[in-house]
Amino acid sequence: MTMILDVALGMAEVAAVKRSGADMAVVAEVRKVDRDQRQTVGLPFVEAPRMICREVNVYYGDKHAIKNVSIDVGKNEVLAMIGPSGCGKSTFLRCLNRMNDTVAGCRVTGDILLDDLNIYDRKVDVVPLRARVGMVFQKPNPFPKSIFDNVAYGPKIHGLAASRAELQDIVESSLQKAGLWDEVSDRLDQPGTGLSGGQQQRLCIARAIAVRPEVILMDEPCSALDPIATATVEDLITELKAQYTIVIVTHNMQQAARVSQRTAYFHLGDLVEVGSTDRIFTNPRHQLTEDYITGRFG
Amino acid sequence: MNEEKSGQMNELGDMGAMAWVNAGLTARYRRERRFKFFGLAAIAASLMFLVLLLGAIAIKGYTAFRQTQILLDIHFAPAVFDVHNLASANYAALVRDATLSLFPQAMDRQDRRAAIKLVSIGAAYQLQEMVTRKPELIGATKPIWVLAAGEVDMFVKGHISRDVTENERRISDKQATWIDQLAASGRLRQTFNATFFQAGDSRESELAGIRGAVMGSFFTLAVTLAFSFPIGVAAAVYLEEFAPKNRWADLIEVNINNLAAVPSIVFGLLGLAVFLNCMNLPRSASLVGGLVLTLMTLPTIIIASRASLRSVPSSIREAALGIGASQMQTVVHHVLPLSMPGMMTGAIIGMARALGETAPLLMIGMVAFIVDVPRGFSDPATVLPVQIYLWANNPERAFVERTAAAIMVLLLLLLAINASAVLLRNKFERRW
């Protein structure tokens, strides 16, 4: 569906360019959108969004880190955010569960909706919000507690389990969903920090899904992992897509291509291009996107 | 010409590189050795001073742990006792009679007084206690080891020399011969000085002990810990985890660091003005001493606790916040437990400092001569370092050795405290 819309929009775009008098005859040879042009090209909006972001600006003190970004995150899709380092991917991601609240001097304007809830509304409590929008960080950060306690912590503080047995069920199913159960089922009482890097990251994913979020944000979840662990986590992301909406930041373009359905390209705080992953990687419409994915800068 | 030269240079450069490195290498190693030597020399020097200091104290003080006793044949004459009031009997007379019976040759008043002076006045209390515990002693004659007077103790230990003329020492020639007599007849012995650990202060050196000062220190430190640790941790947690980072936070930070450097006597003056004069808390009490030391230790604990909180990586906070823990839950469930060992280490080090503190306590009257061992927080008390200060002002040789002995005890306590801090750190320290 998204694909079709995207292609259609691509046509419309080309038509618009044509009408504006640019000299191009064939679609395949469409001239790229110029480097200086910073309006989002492509298809930032979807039909059935889970999250809606409109005109989001983020400032760190005087620094304008995210500039007027509008984008939707669709239900049960994996949205990849790519871009050179320092372009604001993490900053934007952290807006989606208000983790930026913890950063001194960080100011966010604009609207971000989770279903019908404007999460930056003054009345919104970040605690339940973060239960609905979970997060997995760049560096695996399990608590220095047992594997069981790591996963059980979220359900405990949110009161999701009425009994010990129920809590055990949640822990087991979360670890299973994270593909870690078989490896750790016999040592749940051992410290989570004793696991390997890849296992730790899957433990963090299990910890995030134990509170049954609707959206999972992942900030370069594989950048600290070896290729095998990376492959495992990528498979996991593909599986989780069925139940969750996932937004993943990555600087690894193959990874974005492998796991995501839509890709958003950020450049110096601007959202430059959004589109279906296939289209972005085969036929980027913005010159900056093309420069990036062809490795002209990184 | 030019070309030739540059060619030569090149060659030299190529061939010479290793030679240069090698030439430099010896110099480098020499410099390294010299540096190592200076370091070792510095450590050796400081160790030497330490050994000198500790050695001097130990040599002066070790004799204080032994005490001279005299064996008296006490006759508990029934006539002396009133059955209804055993405590009021004239025990001093019992001691006197028993002492004089040892020296039949001491006939005139002066000699008798000199003989009586060989035995500590503490002997009477010893008998009183014995009789109250065992009234059936009345009527019996018992050989009993009693404390010798401080001068006798010093003489026996060789701290009073026989070589100086009689009127320059505190043991007369006659007394000296009596002491020799006692020694010869097996009525003189040296035992472990339990009094030193069981008694409070006293004017009589042989009866003076550190129990009162140790208990005073204990109560004072208990108050200090009870107040400074929770307050310090709470302040540190607020400043580190909750307070907005603005100009006020900076101002508070500067002030706390400043307070840590304020001379401790100033806290004593503050305590005098606030706790004694305004709040009318009891003078000389360990409660007030503890409060004053709380003021003094707080900055140390706050600084150590903040450092400890800061060493908890922010990834842990993010992990907790990221799954919806509140700020409070994040701190209580994760950050505090992880930083607790560091905070406790800081508190222990603060306690060690407080244990050695004298000046502020002088200001609030904890410098009084207190015989009774304090039993509570409001009893008049003194502390170990103040006791050392008091004894150090006493020129009597017996107090000189007790001063040194008390210093040894204080150093041992400090050693134990600091060792526990190191143990705690080694056991719980976590590297991220």
Ligand SMILES: Nc1ncnc2c1ncn2[C@@H]1O[C@H](COP(=O)(O)OP(=O)(O)O)[C@@H](O)[C@H]1O
């Ligand atoms: N806490 C912060 N304070 C100030 N500036 C920040 C902070 N975090 C990020 N920035 C700035 O915001 C920009 C975007 O950063 P970030 O979102 O981390 O980029 P990315 O994740 O794409 O590498 C960078 O220029 C960075 O320097």
Ligand SMILES: [Mg+2]
């Ligand atoms: Mg980043």
